[in-house]
Amino acid sequence: MNTMKLSLSTRRYARALLCLFCPLWLGGIAPVMAEGSRVIATGGASMIEGSAGGGIVPWAVINGYGSSDEWSATAMATGVYVDDFTLKVMGASLSYDNRFELSLARQTFDLDTLGGELGQDIVGFKYKLAGELLYTAMPQITLGAQYKKVDDFSLPQAVGARDDWGLDIYVAASKVFFDTVAGRNLLLNATVRVTKANQTGLLGFGTEASNDYHFMLEASAALLLTDNLALGIEYRQKPNELGFAREDYWQDIFLAWFINRHLSVVTAYADLGSIAGFDHQQGWYLSLEGTL
């Protein structure tokens, strides 16, 4: 890790940190962005790629509490601390009409044991196609895209990645079932993603041998213990294309606390499997989100 790279990443971090306050600034200039009308917890949290969802899976929900003709903005900071790696994410998003969502995420992946770091920027877009999370028999169905670009391609290229950027496209379906388990509401989500990303893109996209997209299945289930406390599990399939090391499916168990309409905290225990030759990467996930 040379000094130049370090200072570059520090600058990026500072920028991302500044962006944490973007929504506050937006709130100042946009009186239309009053408190959103939707029911608490219906925006989910911000997952590691910046999109509204759980921790590792994007859901069909649109971030924040904006309903029809209303705006919403979020800012989040997330850390995932597993045995040999640390993933830090700063993100922000803007949504309108409970239909469109634009998100930005800046990921830094510290190779704690190996030394050095990887990083990528992600621009996400979501569009609600049909259904309503709470009110219709049809689940809320959303089309999403995530454009990803890694900072420095040298390590991903050295381990066999083809490109330093990629596009993930997914369709997600989410539905809340009222009064399901012990009178509690249950959220179920299923997401189908097409991707070329190795370790979500941190190790580049595609391989020297293959440039194919892969269909991946992701799922979440969460029980709303109270109106603002959700206990859930998530599961995310991932491609396993790089020859140098195995890539495993990811899973986690999370507890999300929607303190009020402006602040939420998600804690999780995550099992990320084998990463870059280090097996059994397990550890803690912590995410804070602010919403306008």
Place this chain on the structure above:
Amino acid sequence: MSCLRKFLPFATVRLITVLSISTALLAGCAQSDPNTPVSSANASPTTLYQALGGDSGVSDIVDGLLARIARDPRIVHHFDETDIAIFRERLIEHLCAVTDGGCAYQGENMADSHKGLNITQADFDVLVGHLIESMKEQHISTSTRNALLKRLAPMYSEVTYQ
């Protein structure tokens, strides 16, 4: 039954149904609370209406809801032309019918009664939020609140954008 719930704050409606079979145990307790809804002395299933507090409970929920609507500039304009007293009676009757309280709803159907009002998703969301808060104010349990929302949620498509 509300007396019983004080001792069993986390009990589900179903659990209370089972427990209310032992009416002998309940009788003395129920008399201490004048607001207790009619207890199912013949061990018939407890209705959602009863879980909401029966006549007085549902009236209190509706009054809390109306007070919240009155204070909310986002939606109060929808009621400009509404006779609130009649609306209140119709809403109580509707909730009673929907929750197996034994009432026959006499009003127009949902789609007709909302025609031309241009109720948006945001309006509906606001109303759901106020209903939840009003039920919380009346100390309605999470499971009972969810049971009512389950029955009301499907009305979304008949109420909005008519």
